[in-house]
Amino acid sequence: MLGRLLGRAAFIVIIFVVQVLSFSGLSYAESQTSLNDINRHWAEEEIKEWISNGLISGYADRTFQPDKVITRAEFISLANKAFGFFHKADQTFKDVPQGKWFYNDVSKAKFTGYISGFGDGTFRPDQPITREQSAKIIYQLMQLEEGTVARDTEAFQDDQQMSAWSKPYIKAVASKGYLKGYPDKSFRPQKPITRAEAVAMLDQAVGQLIHQPGTYELKNTVGGNLTINSGGVTLKNAVIKGDLILAAGIGEGEVLLDHVTVEGRTIVNGGGENSIVIQDSTMNQVMVQKDLGRVRLFTKGDTSISNTVVKSGAKLEEEQGNEAFKSVSVESTSVNDLVQFEGTFVKVAVKATVTIEISDQSTIALLETYTGSEGSAIKLLDNAVLKVIILQAAAKITGEGTILKAQINAEGVSFEQLVKEYILSETVKVVLIGGKEVGSSSPVPTVPSPGAINPQGPVSPTPASPAPVPPAVNPENPVSPEQPPVEQPAPEPGKVLDIRAAFIVQDKLYTLYPATDDYSAVKWMVTNSVTQDTYQTEYDETVQDVGIYSISGGALPPAAYDVTNPNSSQHYSGVMLSSITVNDSVYAKVYYSGSEMISYQINDSYTVHDLGNQMPAQAVPLAAGDTLAMVYGDQFQVFATWNGSGWELDAINDQLETPTHLTASTVSNKAIALQWNPVANADQYHIYYSATPTGDFVSLKDQNGQPVTVTGTTYVDGTNLPHTTRYYVVTAAKAGIGMESGPSSVAFATTYYNAHISLDFQITDTVRHPSEPILYITDKSNKKLYRINYVTGEKDSISFALAPESLTYADGKIYVSLLKAEHSSYTFIEKQQGAIAVVDAATFTLAGTHDIAIDPYDIAVDRSGHLYVASGSGQWTEIRSYDLSTFAEIAASGIRQASYIQMHPVLNKLYTITTDTSPRDLSAYNLTNGQYVDPSYPGGYDSPYHGDYSMAKNFTISPDGAYIFNGFGSVFMATNNKYDDMKYVYGLGQAFADIAFDLPNNKFYTAEKSAVQVYDYSNFTQTGFYHLDGTAKYVFNDTDQLFVISALAGKNILEIVEKDAIEVPAPVGVSGIQLDGI
Incomplete structure (x- = not known):
């Protein structure tokens, strides 16, 4: 499986200064220095x-x-x-x-x-x-x-x-x-x-590589493979002879394939639940296999995909009117993988255990399960239609959707809903359809739904009639004409089948048959195991698979009894629920001489595991209303109530069902939340875990070292280490009587790398308090300024009438730009308006709002009490200065389009970078008391280059004022010498969204995508890195931690990165900083 291209080099060459895209049809930047031993080498x-x-x-x-x-x-x-x-x-x-x-x-x-x-x-x-x-x-x-x-x-x-x-x-x-x-x-x-x-x-395997966001339109046919290893990519009008690889480096980002033809395979190893959009494209085979999580493929227009192989969780979705997926095969999955279908699908083959969900208003013409997919779960949501399903392996089908025809060729199949037409192969004895057991040669009686048996008021079954055999389903012709039903003979009355258990309660005998049938002619006798006294019984009724008989002569004396049939030599040991009187007090007692293990519990007061000792020290006399819960081997649960003189049977249930729909989700860097569906008659659940999906599962322990017992259906496991994948199963249990179900299906989750603070708002710009653990963040969309304490997690906010954007901190005040209109290249300086809000940092209250005659884009403050505002509108526009005490305008200078500005740490010089791209470059403005030393247009002075180095829009000046770090990864000199100022120094080799400095420890940190890189400030070599859970936006340095604002699953968070969690890259050689540039 492919993965994220993190961009952290294991071998760093100092003399290479730019990252480039290097294939036909894309821009290519030549390396600045050549290696001296590869010329004319074959590679x-x-x-x-x-x-x-x-x-x-x-x-x-x-x-x-x-x-x-x-x-x-x-x-x-x-x-x-x-x-x-x-x-x-x-x-x-x-x-x-x-x-x-x-x-x-x-x-x-x-x-x-x-x-x-x-x-x-x-x-x-x-x-x-x-x-x-x-x-x-x-x-x-x-x-x-x-x-x-x-x-x-x-x-x-x-x-x-x-x-x-x-x-x-x-x-x-x-x-x-x-x-x-x-x-x-x-x-x-x-x-x-x-x-x-x-x-x-x-290189042959990867082929042409796209690892930067952007739109790529290829001029030439790609003869080999093409790999996309970044989100935010649009690929247009491409013909790929080899394979198209959508690598895990896409992360949860999005990729649009527009008019793309792939003659090889399209391998999907990356992307999230809203990721891969395929429009008007033609593909031979799509293979979906993502390490963790699910990926969504959304097809539009005239897209056609001949064959799709799904090997991990996925959602296949078609735009209305598009029927792209011609054939889908689900392979190498587990029941914990969810594959969703939304649209109209021709054929789906299920070849591995999986959970299938057919969405509302979706249709699958033919779905077939194959050997190897046993235990699959198939759910049809409202208005979903499954025209034909062929089951070669056991599966559970649930939901509210419609199934037109089913061909059942395997045991262990159940349908929660009704099936309009079905056929059972000769090897299938019984199948559950609509809550009723249906056999290939048995009637379909109307019986109460599975659950408790109430002997006081049983529901009489509808007289059985032969069940018609539905017409055969032809997979090649799903709409074959109706065929007349074929009647099967009724079961032979009086036929004796082995019974699974027999229970005697007062004057009733309850026999549990292996299947629902007509047992009215079956005769049973009850014989005292000691005295050999024999009692006849009379048939009362059958409820589901339980035959109910009255014992002639009434309730039997307490003893162990054998249950026999006159037409069979088989003997069954009956279980009698009875009592014993000791010192005028009545206690519960069970009589049984068979080999099954039996235990029972009276209320919650005491439990009996040994029928030879039914009077433990905790035993208490019976009182009306007391309950008995019994486990019979590993097969049944029996429930009864004491009425003051005898037991009344409440229910006979099968053993506890296995918990279903276990899910695991990440909560934090240490906690994983579990949730599952409740199990009838269970009063607690046990949790087991493993480090691998196929390893040994051990009991989860609490802080006292005891196995965790849960009475609800949720639990948060906080015992994990950061970024640890843990696999879980859950069992249902009945306290006190030793009853425990089988394990659920496996669910897993991976903890985050870091602790998080939720930021439930949009982030426009941010600045840090110089001495307190406070971040100030503007939210333009909601017109608010937030204050976040990143130690305590406390948050509060101030609302504005206008939309806030950029901000800066100076002398206990927070200055916030306020917009009166959207930025526009066509709003020239004469028509621009905006405002500046002043917030007192100590009280976090609005101290005032001041109108200014400029559209504020970015702002900065100098040492002499002046605010600088760069315009966000116009083309050749202005940067203006204002007196902070009066907000009177002081001076103006020219600037090229909307630009970001940074004040030099000495506070007497501005550096700027334009958002324009023709080309994007740095400029500098020397300042004196709010005045520009070089005010004439274009204002200030430019760097010594003119587009020679690729640049991002973000840049930061180091706290010592020595260097300018551009977000593309390029480093420039910052000096008072105009002719050396902004001269190229070094290339880090990778871009960054933000940068933070720790100069006392000779370090700096860059944050990009899902990692923070660590560098030595003396020679700019990478010394380590930290993992992030989200996509980095801002990074801040503190004593023992880094604080990173990132986006995770569409939400903003503040990640707390512990500095001792550093990882070390491969060793590299370095040549030092080139102060003379190249």
């Missing part, structure tokens, strides 16, 4: 492309060493970055200890499943990787299948040197061209691969 083109994309790097001496052997750990580090894997296994290999640079990469590779190690439990990370070992990894990464390729390994003259296990992998990857042989027709399977070979083979 020169691939190496340059990988370096440009930040996937690999050279060494400090400006060499790449392409022919150097690569180790197993280094190879998987490259694979992880190329495919973006980020989930990690709980355990790796015995020779991969924590703390080693490769630990995280090996953990990710093992979780994803493309490595398995050696038979002795080792991985051997420092050994060179051989060609046959790399073939297996490529095979797993590309999800190839042995049977889909034609080439044989005999094509290589050294076929005999290949390990037997490697031949299928070599055959597959060689056929696809990912690994090639030598000119002498050899493969050399035991030969270690080099750095160049590793890049070349992975």
Whole structure:
């Protein structure tokens, strides 16, 4: 499975300064310095492309060493970055200890499943990787299948040197061209691969790479594969001869495929529940396989997909009128995976256990379950229609939708709803339809719904009549004409079947038959096991599968009894519910001489597990209304009530049902919430967990080390570590009598990396208090300013009449720009209006609002009491200064379009960056008492470059005033020397959304996507990183923690990142900062 491209390099080359997109039809930025040992190398083109994309790097001496052997750990580090894997296994290999640079990469590779190690439990990370070992990894990464390729390994003259296990992998990857042989027709399977070979083979697999958001319209046909590894991507008018890979790096982001033709496979490993939109596109085969969570595929227009294979949770949704999914196959899933269908589908094949949901107003013409899908759950929501269902494996079908025809070829099938037409194969004895048991040769009586049996008021069954056999269903012709029903003979009266149990209560005998039938002619005798006295019985009625008989002569004397039939030699030990009198007090007593284990509980007062000792010290005399709850082996529960003189049977139920619909959801970095449906007659539940879905499940313990017992149907497990995946099952139990159901299906969740504070509002801009743990945040859409204490989580807000946008803090005041109109390139300076709100930080109250004759876009404050406002409208527009005491305008200077501004820490100089892109560049304005030293248009002075370096709109000046960090990852000098000011210094190699500094400890932090990178401030080398749960927006440094505002599942949160949770990247060589630029 593919994963997120985190953009954190395992090998960082200082002299490469920009990330680029490097394929036909996209812009390409040449690297600024060449490596001196790749010119004319056979892999020169691939190496340059990988370096440009930040996937690999050279060494400090400006060499790449392409022919150097690569180790197993280094190879998987490259694979992880190329495919973006980020989930990690709980355990790796015995020779991969924590703390080693490769630990995280090996953990990710093992979780994803493309490595398995050696038979002795080792991985051997420092050994060179051989060609046959790399073939297996490529095979797993590309999800190839042995049977889909034609080439044989005999094509290589050294076929005999290949390990037997490697031949299928070599055959597959060689056929696809990912690994090639030598000119002498050899493969050399035991030969270690080099750095160049590793890049070349992975480049063949990845193909052309898109790893930045944007719209991409390809000019030329893509001859091989294309990989999208970022959300926010639109791909238009593309023809792809190979595979299209939607990698996990997409995260929960969105991808739009518009007029895209894929002749190979479309592999969906990333995306969220609102992610992949396919419009007017044609695809051969779509494969959905996401590590964790579900992905949504939404088809529109004239989209057509010949075959879809679903191997994980997914939602397949069609726009009204679009019928894109021609054939869907569900494979390699579990019952915990939910696959939803919304639209009109022709054929769905269920080949693995799964939960299927057919949405409201949706239709499936044919759904077939295959061997291997036993235990699947299929739910039809209101107005869903399933025209034909063929069941080759047991399944449970529920919901309010309509099923027209069913062909049932397997035992264990149940339908909650009615089925209009059905047929049972000869091997199927019974099926549950609409709450009624139906057999291939039995009538369908009308009986009470399953549950308690009330002997005082049984419901008489409707006289049985033969059940018609429905017409056969032809899958090739779902609308075949009706056929006349065929009647089956009635069951033979008096036929004796084995009974599952017999209970004697006062003057009644209750026999439990294996199926519902007509037992009116069956005769039973009850014989005292000691005296051999025999009593006849008379048939009363049958309720479901329970025959009820009156004992001749009335209630029997207390004793153990055998139950027999005159036409059979079988003897059954009956269970008598009775009592015993001791010292004029009456106590409960059960008589039974059979082999089943029996225990019972009286009220909640005492329990009997040994029928040889039914008077424990806790025993109390019976009183009217007391209840008895009994467990009979592992089959039945029996409930009775003492009426003052004898027991009255309340119910005989099957053993406790297994809890259903267990779900697990992440609550925090330590807690996972569980929820399940209640089970009838259970009064508590037990929770078990495991580190793997197939491992040993152990009882969840409380803080006292005791197994957790839950009386409700929810529980929050707070015993997890951060970012830990835990698997759960739940059982139902009856307290006191040792009754416990089987385990539920497995549910799992992964805790977050970090603790969270919910920010239930929109975020426009933010600034931090200089000395208190306070963040101030504007919410433009709701016209509010929020104050957040990131230690206590306390929040409060101030409302404005106008929409707030940018803000800054100075001298105990918060200055907030207020908009009077939307920003527009066509609203020129003469017509612009806005306002500035002043908020007292100590009291968090509005101190005043001041109108200004400019549309405020970004604001800053200098040392001499002046506010600077950059216009958000017009084209060549202005930046103006105002006196903070009077808000009188002081001066104005020119600026190119809407620009972001930052005050230098010395507070006498502004740096700006335009939002324009022709080109985007930095400018500087020297200030004196609110006046611009260079006020003439265009105002200030520009950087020494003109579009030479790619730039993002965000930038930050380091607290010491030495550097300007641009969000694209470029670093520039900040100096009073106009000719050296804004000169390029360094490229971090990866973009960032925000940056924070910890100069006393010589560190700085950049936040981008789902990670915070850690750098050494003295040489700008990366020293570590932290994981995030959401997508980063802002980052703030504190003593022991980082505070990151991010977006998670469509909501804003504040993540609290513990600094001791740092992870260390692979070691790299560095050459220091180039202060002279290049």
